Amino acid sequence: MTRRLAVLALGLALLTGGCWNRKETDELALVSALGIDRLPDGGILVVAQIVKPAEVRAGVPTAVGSPRAVSLVSAAGPTVGAAVRGLAQVAGRRPFWAHARVLVLGAEVAKSGLGDVLDWFFREREFRARVWVAVTPGRAAEVIAAESDLEKIPAVAIDNMFRGRSILSFVPGTNLFRFLRDLATPGKDPLAAALLVVPRTALAGFSGHQGASGSAEAVAGPPSPEKEKEERRLYLGGSALFRGESLVGWLDERETRGVLWTSGARGLVVLSSPVVPGGRVSVEVLKARSSIEPRVAQGGVSFRVEVNLVAALAEQPSGVDLSSPETLALVEDELEKTVSAEVLSALGKAKSLGADPFGLGFALFTRDPAAWRGLAPVWPEHLRSVPVAVEVSSRVIRTGLSLGAHRER
Amino acid sequence: MMKLVRAIWGRQSRRARGTSRAGGQRGQAVSPHLEVNLARLRELFGASGDLAVRYFRPGLAPEVPAAVVYIDGLVDTALLDRHVLEPLLRSERGRAGLLRGAGAALASYASERLVSAAEVELVTALEEASCQLLAGRAVVFWQGSTAALAVTVRGWAARAVEEPGTESVIRGSREGFTEDLRTNLALLRRRIRSPGLRVEYLTLGRRTNTQVAVVYVDAVASPSTVAEVKRRISGIDIDSVLESGYIEQYIEDSPWSPFATVANSEKPDVVAAKLLEGRVAILVDGTPFVLLVPYLFIESLQSAEDYYSRPFYVSMLRLIRLAAFGVSVLLPALYVAAVSFHQELIPASLAITVAATREGTPFPAIIEALGMGVVFEILREAGVRLPRPIGQAVSIVGALVIGQAAVSAGLIGSLMVIVVALTGVATFVVPAQIDAGIVLRAVYTVLAGVFGLYGIVLGLVVTVAHAAVLTSFGAPYLSPVAPFSRTGAGDTIVRVPLWTMRLRPEALRSPDRVRRRGRVRVGVQPMRGRRET
Numbered sequence: 001m002t003r004r005l006a007v008l009a010l011g012l013a014l015l016t017g018g019c020w021n022r023k024e025t026d027e028l029a030l031v032s033a034l035g036i037d038r039l040p041d042g043g044i045l046v047v048a049q050i051v052k053p054a055e056v057r058a059g060v061p062t063a064v065g066s067p068r069a070v071s072l073v074s075a076a077g078p079t080v081g082a083a084v085r086g087l088a089q090v091a092g093r094r095p096f097w098a099h100a101r102v103l104v105l106g107a108e109v110a111k112s113g114l115g116d117v118l119d120w121f122f123r124e125r126e127f128r129a130r131v132w133v134a135v136t137p138g139r140a141a142e143v144i145a146a147e148s149d150l151e152k153i154p155a156v157a158i159d160n161m162f163r164g165r166s167i168l169s170f171v172p173g174t175n176l177f178r179f180l181r182d183l184a185t186p187g188k189d190p191l192a193a194a195l196l197v198v199p200r201t202a203l204a205g206f207s208g209h210q211g212a213s214g215s216a217e218a219v220a221g222p223p224s225p226e227k228e229k230e231e232r233r234l235y236l237g238g239s240a241l242f243r244g245e246s247l248v249g250w251l252d253e254r255e256t257r258g259v260l261w262t263s264g265a266r267g268l269v270v271l272s273s274p275v276v277p278g279g280r281v282s283v284e285v286l287k288a289r290s291s292i293e294p295r296v297a298q299g300g301v302s303f304r305v306e307v308n309l310v311a312a313l314a315e316q317p318s319g320v321d322l323s324s325p326e327t328l329a330l331v332e333d334e335l336e337k338t339v340s341a342e343v344l345s346a347l348g349k350a351k352s353l354g355a356d357p358f359g360l361g362f363a364l365f366t367r368d369p370a371a372w373r374g375l376a377p378v379w380p381e382h383l384r385s386v387p388v389a390v391e392v393s394s395r396v397i398r399t400g401l402s403l404g405a406h407r408e409r
Numbered sequence: 410m411m412k413l414v415r416a417i418w419g420r421q422s423r424r425a426r427g428t429s430r431a432g433g434q435r436g437q438a439v440s441p442h443l444e445v446n447l448a449r450l451r452e453l454f455g456a457s458g459d460l461a462v463r464y465f466r467p468g469l470a471p472e473v474p475a476a477v478v479y480i481d482g483l484v485d486t487a488l489l490d491r492h493v494l495e496p497l498l499r500s501e502r503g504r505a506g507l508l509r510g511a512g513a514a515l516a517s518y519a520s521e522r523l524v525s526a527a528e529v530e531l532v533t534a535l536e537e538a539s540c541q542l543l544a545g546r547a548v549v550f551w552q553g554s555t556a557a558l559a560v561t562v563r564g565w566a567a568r569a570v571e572e573p574g575t576e577s578v579i580r581g582s583r584e585g586f587t588e589d590l591r592t593n594l595a596l597l598r599r600r601i602r603s604p605g606l607r608v609e610y611l612t613l614g615r616r617t618n619t620q621v622a623v624v625y626v627d628a629v630a631s632p633s634t635v636a637e638v639k640r641r642i643s644g645i646d647i648d649s650v651l652e653s654g655y656i657e658q659y660i661e662d663s664p665w666s667p668f669a670t671v672a673n674s675e676k677p678d679v680v681a682a683k684l685l686e687g688r689v690a691i692l693v694d695g696t697p698f699v700l701l702v703p704y705l706f707i708e709s710l711q712s713a714e715d716y717y718s719r720p721f722y723v724s725m726l727r728l729i730r731l732a733a734f735g736v737s738v739l740l741p742a743l744y745v746a747a748v749s750f751h752q753e754l755i756p757a758s759l760a761i762t763v764a765a766t767r768e769g770t771p772f773p774a775i776i777e778a779l780g781m782g783v784v785f786e787i788l789r790e791a792g793v794r795l796p797r798p799i800g801q802a803v804s805i806v807g808a809l810v811i812g813q814a815a816v817s818a819g820l821i822g823s824l825m826v827i828v829v830a831l832t833g834v835a836t837f838v839v840p841a842q843i844d845a846g847i848v849l850r851a852v853y854t855v856l857a858g859v860f861g862l863y864g865i866v867l868g869l870v871v872t873v874a875h876a877a878v879l880t881s882f883g884a885p886y887l888s889p890v891a892p893f894s895r896t897g898a899g900d901t902i903v904r905v906p907l908w909t910m911r912l913r914p915e916a917l918r919s920p921d922r923v924r925r926r927g928r929v930r931v932g933v934q935p936m937r938g939r940r941e942t
Contacts, residue, residue, distance in 0.1 A: 014867055015860070022749050022861070024774065026767045030752075030760065053765035098753030099760050126753065153761075 032155035035140030069152035110247035129177035134195035135240035187361020258346030279317030354380030485564020528561035687919035703884035709841035733838035750861030775858025888916035
């Protein structure tokens with residue numbers, strides 16, 4: 001009897017667990033991208049890009065005038081949580097976050113500090129830490145509303161841009177996990193990708209010259225409203241630099257890569273000055289190893305940043321045989337110069353803003369925690385004057401088999 | 410001579426034991442009066458129209474009336490003419506004086522000197538005589554004789570040895586068992602030409618008196634298994650045995666388990682191979698399906714052809730069969746769980762596709778899955794029961810129309826149709842586990858619909874725990890996987906080359922485990938340097 005009761009109790013206990021929250025797929029609104037903006041009154045505006053599965057599947061390419069594959073829904077509230085709840089009411093379906101790919105933060109909300117915004121993302125278990133985090137100089141809503149030519153779901157286009165970032169390494173691959181990790185790491189400030197809406201005809205490139213103001217003025221003037229939809233497109237490049245939770249400035253693409261060299265960037269580098277007559281040589285960096293060495297001496301702290309590159313020749317304009325050791329050494333020298341210039345320019349801007357995307361402080365923390373504890377409260381100020389030496393070494397391991405036969409007569 | 414008589418009498422007494430256990434009322438001896446015997450037989454058979462009686466006067470004693478009794482349709486009348494009537498009628502009168510008044514002597518004289526059929530038996534009880542009649546023998550009665558002579562002139566309509574409908578192979582024997590027990594035994598004897606192949610007859614079924622043969626290879630089968638099989642079979646006391654399935658359900662270890670613990674096969678080569686591994690076969694007259702015990706789960710993934718082909722592709726096939734079994738049991742459940750509980754588990758682009766197919770469908774996924782499962786079973790059942798050409802048409806039309814129309818009408822999602830179709834097809838990859846697979850699939854689907862993945866895992870835990878404690882005639886059901894056997898593992902999800910299978914399966918506890926002695930393989934001399942001219 002006791003045994004039977006025990007079995008019954010165990011059986012019932014097993015059945016009480018489990019997934020009580022059945023939710024049919026057709027009752028869900030699959031969110032592909034989420035944008036967050038700060039309203040002038042300090043409230044939060046969330047804009048969600050919701051996939052319309054039937055339109056995605058419709059097969060025929062979306063001609064002009066055909067229904068969009070995504071629907072935009074926005075809601076406002078005093079906090080992110082409240083606004084998101086409002087979203088559910090507007091959308092008519094329960095938003096489903098697990099398949100969101102991009103989180104876009106507007107410049108205003110980033111500048112005013114993300115502390116109150118990010119808490120919701122910590123708590124909502126459906127929201128994945130793999131979602132890409134991007135900051136836009138303007139309003140996030142504009143980015144969420146922008147369309148893509150190739151992808152029916154614009155968020156997929158952004159996702160693809162992020163995935164393909166290593167061809168140039170002009171943009172950091174910040175997802176929510178890395179962003180939050182950098183935020184929580186002592187002596188390191190997070191960097192987030194910059195995502196812009198630019199006129200279709202504009203040349204690629206994010207200057208980042210707005211500096212700390214972060215306004216969208218660098219983006220060419222607003223197009224005529226009626227043509228707005230066709231004439232604007234998404235552009236991913238450069239990065240937003242944070243100090244703690246707040247956006248303090250922008251790095252252009254080369255500066256961004258300057259930071260990324262210390263965290264394993266790859267991709268094509270066009271050498272800054274010609275090595276051989278006839279034009280500029282490009283190399284493909286295959287591997288970058290780096291280390292940051294803090295030195296604590298009587299006079300204070302100094303750092304030494306070392307970058308070690310392995311590269312292959314990617315493009316050369318002249319018929320000169322670069323495979324000889326002497327010319328190859330020239331290429332290597334030039335590569336080192338180019339890369340160290342990028343690192344130094346990034347370092348210069350970061351130091352001037354008092355932000356530490358390289359994690360110099362973290363390197364000090366791991367090497368000499370006591371010294372870090374003394375410096376931590378004044379680190380942003382201290383950073384402005386801290387001496388940093390940059391050493392770049394490189395090795396070009398492949399020149400390819402093409403000897404320029406097409407130039408020989 | 411005496412030997413023969415003793416053999417005949419020995420057989421008779423054994424048969425008598427069998428019938429007495431089967432419930433025939435004994436006691437009435439064969440009367441010396443011919444008409445009394447015939448009247449009693451007619452009474453016993455209720456004057457059935459197919460009980461034929463042919464009066465005659467034997468040539469050696471024309472003054473003694475005699476009769477041949479047989480059941481029309483069970484005997485070959487040509488054989489009866491040639492081997493019974495003709496010798497008896499044409500026999501020379503002579504030594505009649507010696508025979509007169511000694512009826513029993515007449516019968517034995519006839520059996521020894523006159524009747525030229527191979528199988529004859531002297532019968533002294535009427536019940537015995539009726540049994541012989543029902544077994545397809547002709548019984549000869551003489552006036553004044555208290556012994557009757559049963560002569561085997563069996564000859565009834567029987568199916569020839571054909572290729573069986575189940576377990577088809579591309580390579581290997583095409584022969585299949587028939588409904589005739591003797592033919593089946595002969596098929597086995599032809600494959601195992603060894604006196605070690607033992608056949609033990611039993612008679613089962615109080616009314617059907619069905620012949621059952623327990624077959625094993627002496628010194629290869631475990632004696633305890635053989636004894637257990639005989640013990641369980643002899644414990645059966647039922648009215649009728651029309652198919653081996655009757656016996657299977659009486660002797661299986663766990664009648665409430667979804668898993669079968671008794672195997673069946675229609676192919677003599679399969680049965681021979683299993684006998685030689687140390688298993689025991691149970692052949693039942695009237696069915697081509699032979700039972701085999703002990704049965705292990707892994708056997709359901711094995712096919713006769715696996716051992717006839719080279720091992721590489723076969724090993725892949727084993728994996729595919731295992732995967733197909735997994736699909737057939739779990740796919741609808743996983744789909745239901747993913748679609749109604751764990752949308753985050755589906756890759757993002759697939760999730761959109763799934764959502765698109767589910768858009769606007771009226772029922773929750775669990776109802777779709779169960780409903781389509783039922784529809785599939787209906788189509789299958791209709792296809793099986795109808796005559797083959799109509800059956801195929803019905804299932805094709807039904808599947809196309811119902812599947813296509815239900816999707817285009819927006820009743821069900823098109824992915825669900827794919828899931829159900831794939832599941833349905835996968836079910837037939839492992840035919841031995843169709844019963845268990847379909848039952849488990851339904852249970853898992855319901856669990857998935859109520860509890861999601863948690864329910865599936867719960868169900869799997871219970872199922873695996875249950876299968877792990879199952880035994881079949883003393884062999885652990887999941888052997889050689891659990892308990893693990895290193896020698897047996899070579900014939901599970903991979904099939905190692907035959908020449909490395911040195912030992913018989915451990916779980917069968919064969920007294921002679923070594924299958925192969927001596928060298929692995931005769932070495933092949935390299936042909937190097939032997940090129941001619």
